[in-house]
Structures are given as C-alpha cells and as structure tokens.
Amino acid sequence: MFITQISVYLENCKGTLRTLTKTLAEAGIDMLALSIADTTNFGIVRIVVREADIDKAIVALRENGFIAKTNHVVCAAVPNKPAGLDGLLSIIEAANISIEYMYSLYYSMDNKALMVLRLSAEDMEKEQIAALLAKESVDLISQADINKL
Template identity: 65%
Template sequence: MFITQITVYLENNQGTLRSLTKLLAEHNIDMIALSIADTLHFGLARVLVREKDIEPAIAALRENGFMAKTNRVLCVGVQNQPAGLDSVLAIIEDSDISIEYMYSLNYILGSRALLVMRLSSEQMTSEQIAEMLDSKGVTLINQTEINRL
C-alpha cells in the first residue's frame, strides 16, 4: 500500500537543485516525481524513483554530501475528472485525517491521476489510514505499479 519517497535536504543556494538532478542523471536514475518546498534555512526535495533505484540514489546522494532519507507515503489514484480529488479529500476530512503534504505525478494510471500524500491522524496509524481509505474505495497505488511508470 505504501511507496518509498526520498527526501533530500537542500541548501538555499543557487544551483543546489541542479546538483541534485545532475547527480541522479550521472547515475542513470530517473525521477518519476519531484516536489520542492522551502523553509527559512533549507529546501526539501521530495523525489520518487523506481524501487531498484532507491538505494543507489540514497548512496550517491550521501556520498556527495546530501542529507537524504526515505519515507513511506501513500500514492492515491483519483478519477481524472471534475470532483475526482474532492471525493478523496471528503473521505480524508470526514475521517479526521490531516494532510501534511501532497503533490501530483505527471503520470496517469488507467483513468486515474496520481497523487502522493503524507497523511497523519491522532487516532490512527499510517497502516490504519491506508486500510480505511482502501475500504472506502480509494485506489491506492503500490510500489510495483510505480515501478512500471
């Protein structure tokens, strides 16, 4: 139910993102998705790669001075039509679940747009959140499906 995301901490300096993308390119690692966020002191790059590339990417990043870690996140397939996302967000809101962050992939799986979500709840574990979404008919995309993109 979960996929693995790489989070890379970036200095807020010109060229740092290019250093990240160049390094992954030199190691022939294809980024399936990239999300950038910034804070006062550093930036965050959230990166999805195919499963076979996760460990090589982490190793290359760390060997080149980047602070990088992996996180488990959900990838949700929503109907690629009006109200597709809203129907999923309604389930999340009605279940008292918080969205820590969310970003989209530039891929469609069947008729579904793909969104990565980091969700949290005071009442449920991550596994319980995933099971609840699945039981309510939300399409959860697994790592094997991501690998095929």
C-alpha cells in the first residue's frame, strides 16, 4: 500500500521555495506534507497532495519551470505517544530494511502521527516491503485515506 509523492528539484537560490508554494497556491493545491532536503547545488522538495490534485500540481510546476516527478512511498500511522515511532523503526530494523528518508504529514488520524517513508532493501521489492510491514501490524495508510484528510 503506497501513497504518491511529488518530488521537485529546486535551485539553491533565494525565493525558489516561495515560487513553488505560490505556483501550487495559484493552482488551488492544498499541500498535506512538505519536506526539504538540501545538497550543495540544489534542494529536493517532497510534497504530498490529494490524488485529485497530483496531475494538476505536476502540470502547474512544470509550466513554471520546475522539474517535478512522482513516486510511491509508504505512509504509516504511528501511535502519538512516547516510543510510538520507535516501535515502527524497530520493525523496520528487524526486517533489515533501510530508511532513505522520512517526514510527517501536517495531519494526524485517530490520534496517530502520519509518517511518510521511502524504504529500500537489497533483496526486496517495494511491494514486498509493504506486505512485510502489514504482516507486522504496521498501520499502513492508503492514498484513499490521504484523500479524506
């Protein structure tokens, strides 16, 4: 079970993030999550939106000169209490799965924090990783769930 994430490459220049958010605002896109990772020459902004807005967001971004693409990531609901996240990370570590990156949504669901994770394992496809997490009773969130936020 996966959700769709939009990744946008930004030049490390003053005002580029504002241009991105203005572009999405003018297109009527509600961002449910945003994460920024920085490198020497550029940044990567990762965004989660409702399914109905994905294509509209990609078109608006590209029309305004941004390089944008989509990919699928895991979204897990984590108990909003001490050690809630640690429980999820313990399952991931025990399965020998690597976390490439992780960030949270602006929203919660049933008093659980919503964490977006890009996971990888040498000998597993992403579908196998998701199945393993579900088998371990990790509360995976679907794109349909995201659409209800």
